[in-house]
Amino acid sequence: MNPFLQQAPIPGVKNIIAVGSGKGGVGKSTVAVNLAMALYKKGLKVGILDADIYGPSVPRLLGAASAKPDVGEDQKIQPVLRYGLKTMSLGYLVEEGTAAVWRGPMLFKAMDQFFRDVKWGELDYLIVDLPPGTGDVVLTLAQKVPVTGAIVVCTPQNVALADAKKAMDMFERTNVRVLGVVENMAYLAGENGARVQLFPKGDLDAYLDVKKIKKLAQIAFFPEVGMSGEAGVPILESHSGDELAEVFVGLAQRLTELI
Numbered sequence: 003m004n005p006f007l008q009q010a011p012i013p014g015v016k017n018i019i020a021v022g023s024g025k026g027g028v029g030k031s032t033v034a035v036n037l038a039m040a041l042y043k044k045g046l047k048v049g050i051l052d053a054d055i056y057g058p059s060v061p062r063l064l065g066a067a068s069a070k071p072d073v074g075e076d077q078k079i080q081p082v083l084r085y086g087l088k089t090m091s092l093g094y095l096v097e098e099g100t101a102a103v104w105r106g107p108m109l110f111k112a113m114d115q116f117f118r119d120v121k122w123g124e125l126d127y128l129i130v131d132l133p134p135g136t137g138d139v140v141l142t143l144a145q146k147v148p149v150t151g152a153i154v155v156c157t158p159q160n161v162a163l164a165d166a167k168k169a170m171d172m173f174e175r176t177n178v179r180v181l182g183v184v185e186n187m188a189y190l191a192g193e194n195g196a197r198v199q200l201f202p203k204g205d206l207d208a209y210l211d212v213k214k215i216k217k218l219a220q221i222a223f224f225p226e227v228g229m230s231g232e233a234g235v236p237i238l239e240s241h242s243g244d245e246l247a248e249v250f251v252g253l254a255q256r257l258t259e260l261i
């Protein structure tokens with residue numbers, strides 16, 4: 003049986019956007035959260051699903067680490083509302099560290115619950131924060147719901163690019179349209195407009211050129227981003243109007259234009 007036959011839309015949800023990469027620590031969750039916030043600030047209805055079951059970080063990034071979602075009599079789960087976003091994460095449901103062994107059928111079931119048993123309601127965008135790698139979660143996502151498109155987050159150096167290529171390849175093979183790449187931590191802004199290269203510059207631009215893949219945003223390294231993550235207040239909330247927030251506003255703008 004074709005596994006993609008299981009695919010069914012989530013009622014009320016217009017667009018499902020996956021945020022992935024091959025590599026961990028490149029800023030997927032940061033991009034996913036701030037992109038979601040930027041879309042929300044445009045007046046759209048936005049949800050964020052933390053599908054990083056191995057290391058859920060959306061609750062922490064949104065200062066909701068101790069939140070517990072309400073479960074109704076119908077066993078449907080109410081998303082946790084945070085800064086205007088409807089959010090769901092395994093981090094709300096299980097103790098930290100217990101999810102890492104999930105594989106195969108368990109994973110399928112968990113993902114199914116995320117899509118079918120959570121009361122997402124009406125959403126213009128559901129942003130899905132994926133775990134690193136190209137494994138079960140990506141495949142499950144593509145099999146279960148119609149994904150509008152994927153954004154791949156990458157840092158400049160070639161080791162990250164190698165993993166990002168695998169992620170893009172995986173999306174292609176599962177018929178998920180790659181909307182474009184976000185280059186994160188591209189440089190550190192120095193004095194007088196100087197740009198300090200944090201990672202050796204790799205072949206990302208050349209690769210995107212050849213593959214005709216768009217670069218949707220280039221994000222510098224901002225110490226404030228790390229701090230905002232620790233504090234659980236997204237940049238769009240704490241630094242609205244500043245250069246670093248505008249980068250995410252631009253990303254949200256480009257995304258809505260593509261769709």
Ligand SMILES: Nc1ncnc2c1ncn2[C@@H]1O[C@H](COP(=O)(O)OP(=O)(O)O)[C@@H](O)[C@H]1O
Pocket residue numbers: 023025026027028029030031032033059186187221222223224225226227228229231
């Ligand atoms: N543009 C940036 N500037 C500064 N720090 C960043 C930036 N993007 C991400 N980070 C930091 O890098 C770390 C990894 O980011 P995270 O979003 O958790 O990555 P991933 O989800 O890919 O594992 C976090 O501590 C985060 O605050």
Ligand SMILES: [Mg+2]
Pocket residue numbers: 030031032054059131
């Ligand atoms: Mg993450």
